[in-house]
Amino acid sequence: VVLGVQRFAPPFLSRIAVLIGIAVGLAVAVPFGFTDFGGVGDSDWLGISTPFHFGAPTFHASAIISMLVVALVTMTETTGDLIAVGEMTDRRIEPRTLSDGLRADGLSTILGGVFNTFPYTAYAQNVGLVGMTRVRSRWVVAAAGGILVLLGLLPKLGAVVAAIPAPVLGGAGLVMFGTVAASGLRTLARVDFEDNHNLTVVAVSVAVGVLPVGVPAVYEQFPDWFQTVMNSGISAGCLTAIVLNLLFNHLPSRGGSAAPETKGLAGGSGEDAVEKPREEVV
Template sequence: MASSTSPHPVHPVDEVPPLAQLGAFGLQHVLAMYAGAVAVPLIVGGAMKLSPADLAYLITADLLVCGIATLIQCVGFWRFGVRLPIMQGCTFAAVSPMVLIGTGGGGLPAIYGAVIVAGLAMVLLAPVFGRLLRFFPPLVTGTVILIIGVSLLPVAGKWAAGGAGSPEFGAPKNLALAGGVLVVVLAVQRFAPPFFSRIAVLIGIVAGMVAAVPLDFTDFDGVGDADWVGISTPFHFGAPTFEAAAVVSMLVVALVIMTETTGDMIAVGEMTDREVEPRALADGLRADGLSTVLGGVFNTFPYTAFAQNVGLVGMTRVRSRWVVAAAGGILVLLGLLPKLGAVVAAVPAPVLGGAGLVMFGTVAASGLRTLAKVDFHGNHNLTVVAVSVAVGMLPVGVPEIYKEFPDWFQTVMDSGISAGCITALALNLLFNHLPGGKRELGTGEAEPAKTEPEITEPGPAKTGAASDSGAEPLVLPGGRAEHAVEQAGEERG
């Protein structure tokens, strides 16, 4: 870690933790996203009635490219990669179109042809999206981050209940296991030393696994059936084909992916105190496009930033991009060693659900923190937030609401994140930018308080002293004052 006296201190995003911490933090990220990472190939392959061997091949190919895509995004090269702690995974926005393409006669070659074209289009459109960053003030970004967190909570709820399709979905024992994991995570965060509190999710998952084995929650049959080594070769299922209808539908998905990824990158930028500039955003979106092209070549699907891991960054305050790069390396190993992947896959859904509740809730809370910067007095900003959240939650609460609409409309609006993001952008333009609208500071940011004195945090010389109001911060036994937490988070990175 850089010395505080260094003339060029290293930003926490660029710090490289010790090797042991890299492994622990990286494994935590992998466990947080694994279920979501393998869900897309399972859904698409299942809908196309692929053999178990082909399904296993799709999963290992997905994990391999997930790892490569994460390394491109975090480490970066030339103009590819946002260089922030962002995990990459297959997007759910492409599931419905890919199922329609695959079952409509085109098969996997038609899917991969459309995916390759979509990836190339994302690379070309990345600079355009980068220039749109000025339309993402705190009013919009806070709303989008809030929607991301709230829309993910049902995913954690389904995991906690046993996983979608489980014959014992909602059984009390499932919820009890998830609740136990949640209690462990909270207890570790509250009472453990700083290092252990930062791997609270990993400790909670391990504790959940220890409890799950004697309670017969786990199934390790897949470990014995899995191969030791598996290598994904280009175009394993045949040369790609390019059908016009398939390409058009996947281009719509590409726009949705870029919109969602923009929101995720801005959210991570907020959490890591590294503002995402237009050039960095374009580099991140360009990396998404390159990863999607690799997906089409190596028998997998379109890639995007994984919102699950955004919550983990905010919760643990581990901001190093090299931690997530380590997670990418672990994913590459899982893709090359299917037996290891099968071990990770044996983690029961309720265990992931208990950890997911606090992670996804953290994303929503981060959105609220960003919205605290916005002025809601004498303007229409409250309407922007209210309507955007409502539109974003519609497909989450009522999944079939758009089933009678055209496929392209469903592709865009069935994702609560993209629906809410588009709505927030449009309403902010309507009320704060277009002629005749009431524009507050031009950005939707809060005006400085005029009736109350400005309250500043104590400087180094005042650390431990009373605040300007004369009140001492409340510190419970074993706890820390809020400003001390913030300071410690800054130091630990």
């Protein structure tokens, strides 16, 4: 339905192809008994989250270290999403833009923690929506944020959304996640892979990221804290990319096959890549 609307419907309807696809999928799922709206009747019409509902915050070293690792991963994911949006909107992403985006992530996470939610991160599906709808106005995004705040005060509506079957959401998600993947491939296509270690960085990072998906039990003998980070393909791939990029492209060469030091994504890309003399190994 999403693909059909996007291809054959008028421009206005094609911009909301995902919403139409979810609505049609929900309409089909109801008569087949795939939905349960029992929670809608039990929900209130108006509700406000109680700050610190589970008590005052406590601080433990192990939890802080784990959260720092998770924060590093989410920052990497957010950086990738911002770069993808920049590619779609033909806007160059400057360091200041990335900093502002990461600060917004941190501020929203702090605010969300007060109201008993998990840490926030940029949502990759929204990047896909930008590519599908071609709506690039920040005013639209701000207005949508205001609408979401109002909807968050309506528990009944939240119960309706929760009743949407996972296959319906998954069908719409296929298109959006695919768009994100395509944007990532387009970004990688601009990276300079000649006479450097960027190919190794990308290859190993992708392999490590896919590993827990292809072999779910690969880390079952490791400690819980290790599994928490590495069982997520996104987390595993991000951490691997960060470590390998630092190792191969930012630390001085001490041995092995030295490569020109470059700057840019994964160590260098396009016209931004600057070649420096190889360090002599004695």
